[in-house]
Amino acid sequence: MPFFQHLIAHNSAETVWLALALGGGLFLLLVTLRRFIRSRLAARARESSYRLYALVVELLAATRGWMLAAVSVLVAGMNLDLPGSLETLLSRVVMALLFLQCGLWGNGAVRAWLGRRQQEQRERGDGDSITSMALLGFIARLALWSVVLILMLDQLGFNVTALVASLGIGGVAVALAVQNILGDLFASLSIALDKPFVVGDFIIVGDVLGTVEYVGLKTTRIRSLSGEQVVMSNADLLGSRIRNYKRMQERRIVFNFGIGHDTPADKVARLPQVLRRIVESQDEVRFDRAHFQGFGAAALNFEVVYYVLVADFNRYMDVQQAINLELLRHLNAEGIAVSLPASRMQLVEGAAASADAGVAAAALAQPSRP
Incomplete structure (x- = not known):
């Protein structure tokens, strides 16, 4: 060869x-x-x-x-x-x-x-x-x-x-x-790699809020609070702002209330310290501040800020309920009235005159009694 x-x-x-x-x-x-x-x-x-x-x-x-x-x-x-x-x-x-x-x-x-x-x-x-x-x-x-x-x-x-x-x-x-299919497919891969949420997370997307049940190749299924299952395409889901509450480490709470204008100044001055003591007496809570915020039309307004150190919403509601009850007991003991918003009607001079004229016309239109 x-x-x-x-x-x-x-x-x-x-x-x-x-x-x-x-x-x-x-x-x-x-x-x-x-x-x-x-x-x-x-x-x-x-x-x-x-x-x-x-x-x-x-x-x-x-x-x-x-x-x-x-x-x-x-x-x-x-x-x-x-x-x-x-x-x-x-x-x-x-x-x-x-x-x-x-x-x-x-x-x-x-x-x-x-x-x-x-x-x-x-x-x-x-x-x-x-x-x-x-x-x-x-x-x-x-x-x-x-x-x-x-x-x-x-x-x-x-x-x-x-x-x-x-x-x-x-x-x-x-x-x-x-x-469209490829868009949802690559969105699914993005969810799998970036993990903005996983199955079991509670998320809010637009007007949809619920728990993620399934992440598929084309759609993601969310069980809403009212019970129905919401199916969203992965591309639409990633194109929206997602709020993931499952990964919340602590919850910042701000609540306001008002007391009557006739409350003595010394009681108003002591109230922020009382609020601090009430908040700090709760478990898994970090107090931030409590202030006499200002003068409202119907009340002396107070603002309280604290943090619940766990993400559980039910725990937050239990804490807020306990704070409200303790605050109500203190206000009752001090004789301080909780002020509610008042509904007021104000008529200008022309509107009042028109209203009086309307009442008079209605009275003349009624038949006379025997």
């Missing part, structure tokens, strides 16, 4: 045997090194929470023997005088295999990252987001292998320009046809 004739004619026997020994020795060295490093790092990964160990173990597991053999053959061939066409073919094949190996490494990295995120979601009980994460992994793998396939075909001598152009035109057409 021409290849063997060229090999024998342009290379000595010692050179051929040296190249074979070099290629075989390099292959055995790479296989042994891969096994040794993988076993050592696997033990480290089990003993440590350092995630890089697990990632390197995953990448070493994805390293194939044929890739190590291809590298060994390429190194051995570099020490021989080979035909130009064979050298070109060998380098192209090795590069194609290298791209394939890169795809396997990328796939292993995606699998390791996806597995870690899904494990975290299972530990939090967020099972609905696992579907979105699986879809994200599928999209990442699809993009990765598409690039790998194009690079391999290019190395093997295929003209990929027309293929890339057709894929681009087809992708634009598909994107235009399903742009």
